[in-house]
Amino acid sequence: MKCPNCGTELEEEKLLCENCGYEVRIVPEFDIELEDTLKESISVMMEDMAEEELKSVQDDFEEDIKESISDYFPDRPVRPHRNKKIIIFALAVLLSMSGIAALSSHLVDDYRYNSFEYQYQKAVESAAHNEYSEAVSYLERALAIDSEDLDVRFLLAKYYERNGQQQSTRALLVEILEADHAYPKRDEVYDMLLGIFENQNDYEKIATILRHCDVPRILSKYNKYAALKPVFNKQGGVYDELISISLKGNTTGFVYYTLDGTAPSENSNVYETPILLESGDYTIKAMFVNMYGIASEVETQHYYISLSAPDSPAINADSGTYAEPMLIEAYHDYSTKVYYTTDGSTPDQNSKRYTDPIEMPYGISNFSFIAIDESGLGSEVVNRTYHLEIQTNFSPELALQVLRNNLWASGKLLNVEGNVPNKLGVNQYNVRTLFKANDTIYYIVYEEYKDTMGKVHDTNNIYAIDANTADLFKAYKINEGSYTLQPFAET
Secondary structure, three states: OEOOOOOOEOOOOOOEOOOOOOEOOOOOOOOHHHHHHHHHHHHHHHHHHHHHHHHHHHHHHHHHHHHHHHHHOOOOOOOOOOOHHHHHHHHHHHHHHHHHHHHHHHHHHHHHHOOHHHHHHHHHHHHHOOOHHHHHHHHHHHHHHOOOOHHHHHHHHHHHHHOOOHHHHHHHHHHHHHHOOOOOOHHHHHHHHHHHHHHOOOHHHHHHHHHOOOOHHHHHHOHHHOOOOOEEOOOOEEEOOOEEEOEEOOOOEEEEEEOEOOOOOOOOEEOOOOEEEOOEEEEEEEEEEEOOOOEOOOEEEEEEEOOOOOOOOEEOOOOEEEOOOOEEOEEOOOOOEEEEEOOOOOOOOOOEEOOOOEEOOOEEEEEEEEEEOOOOOEOOOEEEEEEEOOOOOOOHHHHHHHHHHHHHHOOOOOOOOOEOOOOOOEEEEEEEEEEEEOOEEEEEEEEEEEOOOOOEEEEEEEEEEEOOOOOEEEEEEEEOOEEEEEEHHHO
C-alpha cells in the first residue's frame, strides 16, 4: 500500500508514513473514478435510449401525417417536415429519459453522502492538499455516520487545529479523554491538549487537567506546571513513638501547612524543616503552590501519638536539713538522660545535664530533675529542697573574713574588700559546700573575679577553711565531693 499523501510505499501494517508523517486509515477501497465512469456510462446509455425512442416516435408520427394529407390531397405530394408538436413531444420523451439519468445520479450522490468510507477518504484527500476546511466538513459527516470511532475524532481534532478552530479542537480532545480511559492514543491526546494550553500560557488549566491525568509520560513531561498534593513521609495513624513529619511538593514551590485541622493558605506555616510530633492528637493539612502560583488540592493526615513517658530519676537524698556534706546522686534508665536546674525552673534538654554526683550546696538549695528519653519525651519532674548547715566555732562569714585577711597579708589582695593588684575589678568569695576529711569539716570557698562590666570569671582558686579552727588551706578538687588540701602558708 502507498501513502495517499506522498506516494511512498508503506510497510505492511504501518499506519504512519515514515516519509511525510501522514496518518493512514485503513478503510474499504472506494474508487471514485470508477464510480464517475459508471455514472457517465449510465448517462450515455440513457441518452442513446432517448434518441432511439425519439426517432421511432418521429417516424411513426410522420407516417400518420403523410396518410392524413394523402386522403385530403391525393394529388399533392407530402413533404416530410418536423412540426412544433413533434418537437415538443420529442422533448417530453427526452426529458423523461433524462429524469431516469438524474435519478440514477441522485442515488449515487445519496450513497456517497451516507458512506463513512467515502467521506473519510475525501477528508484525507482534502487534508493532503491542505484544504482543511473541506477536510473538516467531510470528517464531521463521517463522524455523524460513525460517532463511536475515536481515531476519527482524534484526526478531526488535528484538522480543527490546522484549520484554526482552537475552541473546537480543545472541546473534542476533552471529549476523547472522557469517552474511553483505555484509548491507546490517550497520551497523544493529552500531549496535544496540554500543548495548546502551554502555548496560551494557561497554567491553571494545565494544572487542573494534570490532577486527573494517569499517564506517567505526560505527568513527567508537564511536571513543572503541576501542583499536586504534598507527599507526607508517614501516613496518618496511631504511633507509640515520637515521629517526624516531612512534606514534599512535586516540583519547585512552597508547601503550606496547619496542625490544628484548619484549611491552609499562603498565610499558613511554610514547611522548611521536619515537623516533630510529640504525644498528642494532630491533624495536618497541607497544600503545595508551584512557581507559577498554582495551588494544589489540600492533603490531610491525622496522627495520634501515644507515648509512654520514661520513669522519673531516683534521687538518693530526700528533701530536708543536713549537718554534714552530702553528694546528690540521680539514678535513671540507661536510655534516658537526666537534666536539672537549681533556680526553681522546669528542666529540659537545654538545662544542665547530670553526669556525676553533685555536691550539696551550703545553705538552702532547690533542685529539679527530669529524665528525657531518645524520642524527646520527658518524665515527671522530681523536686528536692536541701538545707545544709553545721554548728561550728566559726560561721561562714567569719571563715571568709579569715580568708580575705590572709590573702591581703600575702599580697594577693590590695585590701580586704577584694581589690586585686594591677586590675580594676574585685575578687569575691563564697562558701560553695562542705568537705569532710578525718572527721574534720571544712568550708569549701571558690574565688571569682568580677570585672568592671559586672562579668564574673572563675579564677580556678579554691580554698578550704577548718570550720572549728579557721585553719586555711589551698584546695585542689579531685572530683565531686573530693579534695586534696595544702596549707595556705606553703602556697
